[in-house]
Amino acid sequence: VKGPEVKLPMRRLLGLLLLAAAFVLGATAAQAHPHVWITASSEFIYAPDGSISGVRHAWTFDDMFSTYALQGIETKTKGVYSREELAPLAQTNVESLKEFGFFTFAKADGKKEKFQEPVDYFLEYKDAALTLHFILPLKTPVKPKQLAVEVFDPAFFIDFKYADKNPIKLVGAPATCQMKFERPNDGTASAQRLGEQNFMNGDNSNYGMMFANKITVDCP
Amino acid sequence: VTPTSRWSFARGLTICVAAAFAVLMIDGIIHALMAQTPFGVPRPGGAAPQAGGIVEWLLTKQSEFYREMSSTIRAAKSDGAAVWTLLAISFAYGIFHAAGPGHGKAVIASYLFANQETARRGIVLSFASALMQSFVAVVIVGVCAWLLNATAKTMCSAEKVIEIASYALIAAFGARLVWTKGGGFIRALQQARPPQAAPAMALAAHHDHAGHGHDHHHHHRDHSHAHAHAAHHDHAHDHHDHGHDHDHVHVHDEHCGHSHGPDPSELAGPGGWRRGFGAIFAVGIRPCSGAILVLVFALAQGLFWAGIAATFVMGLGTAITVATIALIAVSAKDLARRLSAGREGGGALIMRGLEFGAAGLVLLFGVGLLFGYLAAERVTCF
Numbered sequence: 001v002k003g004p005e006v007k008l009p010m011r012r013l014l015g016l017l018l019l020a021a022a023f024v025l026g027a028t029a030a031q032a033h034p035h036v037w038i039t040a041s042s043e044f045i046y047a048p049d050g051s052i053s054g055v056r057h058a059w060t061f062d063d064m065f066s067t068y069a070l071q072g073i074e075t076k077t078k079g080v081y082s083r084e085e086l087a088p089l090a091q092t093n094v095e096s097l098k099e100f101g102f103f104t105f106a107k108a109d110g111k112k113e114k115f116q117e118p119v120d121y122f123l124e125y126k127d128a129a130l131t132l133h134f135i136l137p138l139k140t141p142v143k144p145k146q147l148a149v150e151v152f153d154p155a156f157f158i159d160f161k162y163a164d165k166n167p168i169k170l171v172g173a174p175a176t177c178q179m180k181f182e183r184p185n186d187g188t189a190s191a192q193r194l195g196e197q198n199f200m201n202g203d204n205s206n207y208g209m210m211f212a213n214k215i216t217v218d219c220p
Numbered sequence: 221v222t223p224t225s226r227w228s229f230a231r232g233l234t235i236c237v238a239a240a241f242a243v244l245m246i247d248g249i250i251h252a253l254m255a256q257t258p259f260g261v262p263r264p265g266g267a268a269p270q271a272g273g274i275v276e277w278l279l280t281k282q283s284e285f286y287r288e289m290s291s292t293i294r295a296a297k298s299d300g301a302a303v304w305t306l307l308a309i310s311f312a313y314g315i316f317h318a319a320g321p322g323h324g325k326a327v328i329a330s331y332l333f334a335n336q337e338t339a340r341r342g343i344v345l346s347f348a349s350a351l352m353q354s355f356v357a358v359v360i361v362g363v364c365a366w367l368l369n370a371t372a373k374t375m376c377s378a379e380k381v382i383e384i385a386s387y388a389l390i391a392a393f394g395a396r397l398v399w400t401k402g403g404g405f406i407r408a409l410q411q412a413r414p415p416q417a418a419p420a421m422a423l424a425a426h427h428d429h430a431g432h433g434h435d436h437h438h439h440h441r442d443h444s445h446a447h448a449h450a451a452h453h454d455h456a457h458d459h460h461d462h463g464h465d466h467d468h469v470h471v472h473d474e475h476c477g478h479s480h481g482p483d484p485s486e487l488a489g490p491g492g493w494r495r496g497f498g499a500i501f502a503v504g505i506r507p508c509s510g511a512i513l514v515l516v517f518a519l520a521q522g523l524f525w526a527g528i529a530a531t532f533v534m535g536l537g538t539a540i541t542v543a544t545i546a547l548i549a550v551s552a553k554d555l556a557r558r559l560s561a562g563r564e565g566g567g568a569l570i571m572r573g574l575e576f577g578a579a580g581l582v583l584l585f586g587v588g589l590l591f592g593y594l595a596a597e598r599v600t601c602f
Contacts, residue, residue: 033279033280033282033283033286033317034283035286035509035510035513035598037287062287062290063290063294063517064289064290064513064514064517065513067516067517067520067521068372068512068513068516068517069372070372070520071365071369071370071371071372071375071516071519071520072365072369072370072371072372072374072375073371089371089373092373096601155598157598159283
């Protein structure tokens with residue numbers, strides 16, 4: 001009864017099932033599309049001795065998320081939100097962002113650097129959009145030859161896009177330092193990364209990496 | 221091999237080949253239509269993976285539709301006709317969003333595969349789960365934001381509780397499936413041994429019957445299996461005094477009696493609908509983050525009703541995609557059943573093994589989600 005004519009389709013079926021399972025698992029591991037859009041601009045803050053002490057972010061949320069975040073917040077004047085009225089929300093924001101490492105990943109000469117709790121954080125409401133301002137101080141100020149900072153959401157729930165004008169500023173950096181900024185969408189680099197990233201390889205935890213904004217500062 | 225089963229193989233193979241062709245064709249068409257990547261740059265020379273092409277495209281499409289929603293809702297404030305645009309976008313978004321990655325579909329598909337479900341049941345369950353998701357989203361926003369004017373933080377806490385409940389339910393549901401299907405698999409393993417070992421085998425089968433008798437209705441699903449049983453049943457007769465329950469013997473006889481061409485609805489077994497709705501409840505109580513955002517936004521614009529309509533239309537779109545996936549799962553199971561029907565004992569073993577595997581997958585999803593090994597769509601909490 002167990003002739004070869006039985007075994008062949010059976011094997012095919014098993015192959016098909018394996019493929020289906022791989023697809024389902026691979027697809028599950030990969031994340032969905034962005035639900036939140038952030039237009040960012042950042043400043044790298046340098047100490048007088050030429051070491052970098054932290055990053056100051058200004059993140060403007062899209063109007064849908066801004067509206068969502070403002071839900072239920074009472075104000076004196078309807079539609080006008082003062083910095084004080086938004087203080088509790090800003091507090092929630094920075095507390096929640098901690099879980100995600102503030103979507104800011106720094107490396108000094110190839111070594112991972114850690115950040116402290118954010119300081120000087122506040123929210124600003126303008127043109128139907130919320131902007132979150134905060135400073136991320138480095139745990140220990142560093143003076144590396146090369147500093148590499150990436151801003152992105154590994155799960156790509158948030159799409160980070162740097163502002164067209166003055167996306168990155170170096171504040172107080174030594175004159176010899178050179179800054180290079182690479183957007184996720186510009187040209188061949190991202191296409192190549194897309195090609196390399198295989199959705200079926202089962203390791204999609206860093207799927208959002210394709211959408212990383214990369215900033216490098218070389219101080220020879 | 222009987223002519224019937226040979227015909228089944230031919231048909232099964234045809235379905236297989238047709239499905240493969242369909243996938244390849246769709247992918248080809250998509251690639252042809254999108255001569256470049258969704259990011260506006262030419263594809264690097266042929267290095268792009270096939271599945272990646274589709275997933276990438278789906279992600280981009282749903283992202284576009286989603287982004288258009290907020291501007292359309294804004295437009296609807298002054299222009300009533302924009303509501304129709306909103307509904308159209310929501311529908312398309314639902315279809316594309318569901319076609320993308322998501323644990324819900326994986327759980328439903330695995331459940332349908334683990335059980336002998338009909339296509340009709342698969343479709344009904346898909347629609348019920350998608351519409352339930354929409355309903356839960358409307359209730360959360362309706363109660364928290366509209367009635368109580370709670371903050372996003374409160375709403376998100378509610379979502380998180382529901383999320384954990386959903387994962388726990390999926391895990392519990394998966395555990396139950398594994399328990400049931402595991403029993404069937406172990407029995408099939410024991411019965412699939414070669415008939416030369418008949419005397420010893422009879423004893424083993426006998427013990428097995430006594431131990432797991434409560435579950436028999438679950439694994440008398442295909443006639444090849446029933447045949448195997450009939451054979452063991454004969455062997456087992458000699459050992460009746462080892463405590464074999466007479467009630468079970470009657471059950472066996474009944475099943476052996478009408479083992480040819482069973483009706484699919486019978487195969488699903490009693491309580492099948494209840495089980496099925498258990499699955500969709502576990503999946504469906506977790507609303508989609510996108511729907512919550514859209515609803516709150518619509519509420520703030522004074523167009524809550526439009527948001528609700530959009531959410532349900534979104535659910536309808538989702539249902540269509542999930543139903544398609546459900547149909548694939550049901551057909552795959554059907555195909556597997558046909559192919560294995562040609563083999564006596566061994567076919568049943570493979571079927572039970574596959575069901576056990578699918579049940580395990582449901583459990584794995586639940587546990588993985590619960591403990592954060594698998595990431596679902598993030599709840600908007602910041």
